[in-house]
Amino acid sequence: EDQVTQSPEALRLQEGESSSLNCSYTVSGLRGLFWYRQDPGKGPEFLFTLYSAGEEKEKERLKATLTKKESFLHITAPKPEDSATYLCAVQAGQAAGNKLTFGGGTRVLVKP
Amino acid sequence: DGGITQSPKYLFRKEGQNVTLSCEQILNHDAMYWYRQDPGQGLRLIYYSQIVNDFQKGDIAEGYSVSREKKESFPLTVTSAQKNPTAFYLCASSIGAGASYEQYFGPGTRLTVT
Numbered sequence A: 001e002d003q004v005t006q007s008p009e010a011l012r013l014q015e016g017e018s019s020s021l022n023c024s025y026t027v028s029g030l031r032g033l034f035w036y037r038q039d040p041g042k043g044p045e046f047l048f049t050l051y052s053a054g055e056e057k058e059k060e061r062l063k064a065t066l067t068k069k070e071s072f073l074h075i076t077a078p079k080p081e082d083s084a085t086y087l088c089a090v091q092a093g094q095a096a097g098n099k100l101t102f103g104g105g106t107r108v109l110v111k112p
Numbered sequence B: 001d002g003g004i005t006q007s008p009k010y011l012f013r014k015e016g017q018n019v020t021l022s023c024e025q026i027l028n029h030d031a032m033y034w035y036r037q038d039p040g041q042g043l044r045l046i047y048y049s050q051i052v053n054d055f056q057k058g059d060i061a062e063g064y065s066v067s068r069e070k071k072e073s074f075p076l077t078v079t080s081a082q083k084n085p086t087a088f089y090l091c092a093s094s095i096g097a098g099a100s101y102e103q104y105f106g107p108g109t110r111l112t113v114t
Helices: none
Strands: A003-007 A010-014 A019-026 A030-038 A045-050 A056-059 A062-066 A070-075 A084-092 A106-111 B004-007 B010-013 B019-025 B031-037 B044-051 B054-057 B064-066 B076-078 B087-094 B109-113
Touching (some): A010 A019
Antiparallel strands (some): A030 A045, A056 A062, A084 A106, B004 B019, B031 B087, B087 B109
Protein backbone atom coordinates (compact mmCIF):
# COMPACT_ATOMS: atom_id res chain seq x y z
CA GLU A 1 0.00 0.00 0.00
CA ASP A 2 1.28 3.44 -0.94
CA GLN A 3 2.04 5.70 2.03
CA VAL A 4 3.05 9.33 2.43
CA THR A 5 4.19 10.89 5.71
CA GLN A 6 4.86 14.59 6.09
CA SER A 7 6.84 16.21 8.88
CA PRO A 8 6.65 18.29 10.87
CA GLU A 9 2.88 18.64 11.24
CA ALA A 10 3.29 22.34 11.98
CA LEU A 11 6.10 24.84 11.60
CA ARG A 12 6.36 28.37 12.98
CA LEU A 13 8.97 30.59 11.35
CA GLN A 14 10.08 34.15 11.67
CA GLU A 15 10.09 36.10 8.46
CA GLY A 16 13.40 35.42 6.72
CA GLU A 17 14.07 32.19 8.65
CA SER A 18 14.67 29.47 6.04
CA SER A 19 13.51 25.91 6.70
CA SER A 20 12.63 22.61 5.06
CA LEU A 21 9.56 20.39 5.01
CA ASN A 22 9.88 16.64 4.65
CA CYS A 23 7.76 14.19 2.67
CA SER A 24 8.67 10.51 3.11
CA TYR A 25 6.99 8.03 0.84
CA THR A 26 6.61 4.33 0.19
CA VAL A 27 5.27 3.54 -3.24
CA SER A 28 5.46 0.68 -5.72
CA GLY A 29 7.27 2.42 -8.56
CA LEU A 30 7.06 6.19 -8.34
CA ARG A 31 5.48 7.81 -11.36
CA GLY A 32 5.41 11.31 -9.91
CA LEU A 33 5.58 13.28 -6.66
CA PHE A 34 3.47 16.41 -6.37
CA TRP A 35 3.60 19.42 -4.05
CA TYR A 36 0.57 21.60 -3.42
CA ARG A 37 -0.09 24.68 -1.32
CA GLN A 38 -3.46 25.01 0.44
CA ASP A 39 -4.79 28.15 2.10
CA PRO A 40 -7.46 27.79 4.81
CA GLY A 41 -10.88 26.99 3.38
CA LYS A 42 -9.60 26.77 -0.20
CA GLY A 43 -8.64 24.08 -2.67
CA PRO A 44 -5.00 23.00 -3.09
CA GLU A 45 -2.89 24.97 -5.55
CA PHE A 46 -0.42 23.00 -7.67
CA LEU A 47 3.25 23.86 -7.12
CA PHE A 48 5.59 21.18 -8.53
CA THR A 49 5.86 17.72 -10.03
CA LEU A 50 9.04 15.70 -9.54
CA TYR A 51 9.61 12.50 -11.49
CA SER A 52 12.98 11.01 -10.58
CA ALA A 53 15.61 11.05 -7.84
CA GLY A 54 17.96 14.00 -8.08
CA GLU A 55 15.42 16.26 -9.73
CA GLU A 56 14.94 19.78 -8.37
CA LYS A 57 12.39 22.49 -9.16
CA GLU A 58 12.14 26.08 -7.98
CA LYS A 59 9.46 28.72 -7.82
CA GLU A 60 10.14 32.03 -6.11
CA ARG A 61 11.18 31.17 -2.51
CA LEU A 62 10.29 27.48 -2.85
CA LYS A 63 12.57 24.68 -3.98
CA ALA A 64 11.54 21.03 -4.15
CA THR A 65 13.99 18.13 -4.26
CA LEU A 66 13.52 14.38 -4.61
CA THR A 67 15.40 11.29 -3.47
CA LYS A 68 14.37 7.65 -3.73
CA LYS A 69 12.64 7.76 -0.35
CA GLU A 70 11.71 11.36 0.33
CA SER A 71 11.17 14.83 -0.96
CA PHE A 72 12.00 18.16 0.63
CA LEU A 73 10.35 21.51 0.16
CA HIS A 74 12.82 24.23 1.07
CA ILE A 75 11.45 27.66 1.90
CA THR A 76 14.14 30.32 1.59
CA ALA A 77 13.72 33.63 3.43
CA PRO A 78 9.96 33.11 3.89
CA LYS A 79 7.47 35.95 3.99
CA PRO A 80 4.14 36.02 5.86
CA GLU A 81 2.33 35.32 2.57
CA ASP A 82 4.06 31.91 2.47
CA SER A 83 1.90 30.86 5.42
CA ALA A 84 -0.21 27.91 4.28
CA THR A 85 -0.50 24.14 4.50
CA TYR A 86 1.83 22.35 2.11
CA LEU A 87 0.66 18.98 0.81
CA CYS A 88 2.72 16.22 -0.74
CA ALA A 89 1.23 13.47 -2.91
CA VAL A 90 2.59 10.51 -4.86
CA GLN A 91 1.38 8.62 -7.85
CA ALA A 92 2.41 4.99 -8.20
CA GLY A 93 3.44 3.48 -11.47
CA GLN A 94 0.47 1.16 -11.44
CA ALA A 95 -1.99 3.66 -10.03
CA ALA A 96 -5.35 3.26 -11.62
CA GLY A 97 -6.84 6.42 -13.02
CA ASN A 98 -3.94 8.70 -12.03
CA LYS A 99 -4.75 8.19 -8.35
CA LEU A 100 -2.79 10.36 -5.92
CA THR A 101 -1.98 9.35 -2.35
CA PHE A 102 -1.66 12.40 -0.10
CA GLY A 103 0.21 13.03 3.12
CA GLY A 104 -1.40 14.85 6.03
CA GLY A 105 0.30 18.15 5.22
CA THR A 106 2.58 20.59 7.05
CA ARG A 107 1.02 23.82 8.37
CA VAL A 108 3.47 26.67 8.00
CA LEU A 109 3.05 29.97 9.83
CA VAL A 110 5.47 32.77 9.02
CA LYS A 111 5.42 35.63 11.51
CA PRO A 112 6.58 39.12 10.56
CA ASP B 1 -7.60 29.99 -11.44
CA GLY B 2 -11.35 29.65 -11.79
CA GLY B 3 -11.03 26.76 -14.23
CA ILE B 4 -12.97 24.54 -11.85
CA THR B 5 -16.02 25.73 -9.98
CA GLN B 6 -17.78 24.02 -7.10
CA SER B 7 -21.07 25.03 -5.64
CA PRO B 8 -22.25 25.79 -3.12
CA LYS B 9 -19.30 26.85 -0.95
CA TYR B 10 -21.17 25.88 2.23
CA LEU B 11 -23.95 23.30 2.51
CA PHE B 12 -26.01 22.30 5.50
CA ARG B 13 -28.24 19.24 5.61
CA LYS B 14 -30.18 17.18 8.09
CA GLU B 15 -29.18 13.60 8.71
CA GLY B 16 -30.97 11.18 6.41
CA GLN B 17 -31.13 13.53 3.42
CA ASN B 18 -29.25 13.02 0.18
CA VAL B 19 -27.31 16.02 -1.12
CA THR B 20 -25.62 16.73 -4.45
CA LEU B 21 -22.43 18.74 -4.83
CA SER B 22 -21.72 20.42 -8.13
CA CYS B 23 -18.40 20.43 -9.99
CA GLU B 24 -17.87 22.09 -13.37
CA GLN B 25 -14.63 22.60 -15.30
CA ILE B 26 -13.81 24.70 -18.36
CA LEU B 27 -10.31 23.31 -18.83
CA ASN B 28 -11.40 20.68 -21.37
CA HIS B 29 -9.85 18.01 -19.17
CA ASP B 30 -10.79 14.38 -19.69
CA ALA B 31 -10.31 13.18 -16.12
CA MET B 32 -12.15 14.38 -13.03
CA TYR B 33 -11.93 13.41 -9.37
CA TRP B 34 -13.69 13.81 -6.03
CA TYR B 35 -11.74 13.91 -2.79
CA ARG B 36 -12.75 14.27 0.81
CA GLN B 37 -10.61 16.19 3.34
CA ASP B 38 -10.97 15.81 7.10
CA PRO B 39 -9.01 17.80 9.70
CA GLY B 40 -5.51 16.42 10.20
CA GLN B 41 -5.92 13.85 7.42
CA GLY B 42 -4.75 13.74 3.86
CA LEU B 43 -7.12 13.99 0.93
CA ARG B 44 -8.87 10.70 0.22
CA LEU B 45 -10.18 9.71 -3.19
CA ILE B 46 -13.92 9.03 -3.43
CA TYR B 47 -14.55 8.56 -7.16
CA TYR B 48 -12.81 9.35 -10.41
CA SER B 49 -13.77 9.50 -14.06
CA GLN B 50 -11.38 9.16 -16.97
CA ILE B 51 -13.92 9.80 -19.69
CA VAL B 52 -17.55 10.72 -20.20
CA ASN B 53 -20.05 8.05 -19.15
CA ASP B 54 -17.40 6.14 -17.20
CA PHE B 55 -16.33 6.37 -13.57
CA GLN B 56 -14.54 4.24 -11.00
CA LYS B 57 -14.64 3.89 -7.23
CA GLY B 58 -11.80 5.33 -5.22
CA ASP B 59 -10.71 4.37 -1.73
CA ILE B 60 -13.82 5.53 0.15
CA ALA B 61 -16.75 5.27 -2.30
CA GLU B 62 -19.29 3.78 0.12
CA GLY B 63 -22.23 6.11 0.66
CA TYR B 64 -21.44 8.23 -2.40
CA SER B 65 -22.53 8.21 -6.03
CA VAL B 66 -21.48 10.13 -9.14
CA SER B 67 -22.39 10.62 -12.76
CA ARG B 68 -20.43 11.86 -15.78
CA GLU B 69 -22.91 12.68 -18.52
CA LYS B 70 -20.94 15.66 -19.82
CA LYS B 71 -17.19 16.20 -20.10
CA GLU B 72 -17.31 19.40 -18.07
CA SER B 73 -19.50 18.18 -15.21
CA PHE B 74 -18.97 15.60 -12.46
CA PRO B 75 -21.59 15.93 -9.67
CA LEU B 76 -21.23 14.02 -6.41
CA THR B 77 -24.20 12.80 -4.38
CA VAL B 78 -23.69 12.18 -0.70
CA THR B 79 -26.35 9.67 0.30
CA SER B 80 -27.90 8.95 3.67
CA ALA B 81 -25.83 5.75 3.74
CA GLN B 82 -22.63 7.75 4.27
CA LYS B 83 -21.96 7.44 8.00
CA ASN B 84 -19.79 10.54 8.50
CA PRO B 85 -20.67 12.97 5.70
CA THR B 86 -19.50 16.18 7.38
CA ALA B 87 -16.26 17.13 5.60
CA PHE B 88 -14.61 19.42 3.07
CA TYR B 89 -15.18 18.07 -0.46
CA LEU B 90 -12.78 18.84 -3.27
CA CYS B 91 -13.22 18.30 -6.98
CA ALA B 92 -10.19 18.10 -9.29
CA SER B 93 -9.43 17.54 -12.95
CA SER B 94 -6.43 16.59 -15.07
CA ILE B 95 -5.71 16.51 -18.78
CA GLY B 96 -5.85 12.74 -18.78
CA ALA B 97 -5.51 9.80 -16.48
CA GLY B 98 -2.87 7.69 -18.17
CA ALA B 99 0.27 9.51 -17.03
CA SER B 100 1.56 11.69 -14.21
CA TYR B 101 -0.55 14.71 -15.09
CA GLU B 102 -1.01 17.18 -12.31
CA GLN B 103 -4.48 17.57 -10.90
CA TYR B 104 -6.05 21.00 -10.53
CA PHE B 105 -8.49 21.57 -7.71
CA GLY B 106 -11.67 23.56 -7.28
CA PRO B 107 -12.36 25.81 -4.28
CA GLY B 108 -14.19 23.10 -2.34
CA THR B 109 -17.59 22.64 -0.70
CA ARG B 110 -17.87 22.38 3.06
CA LEU B 111 -20.74 20.06 3.94
CA THR B 112 -22.18 19.98 7.44
CA VAL B 113 -24.75 17.33 8.34
CA THR B 114 -26.56 17.53 11.66
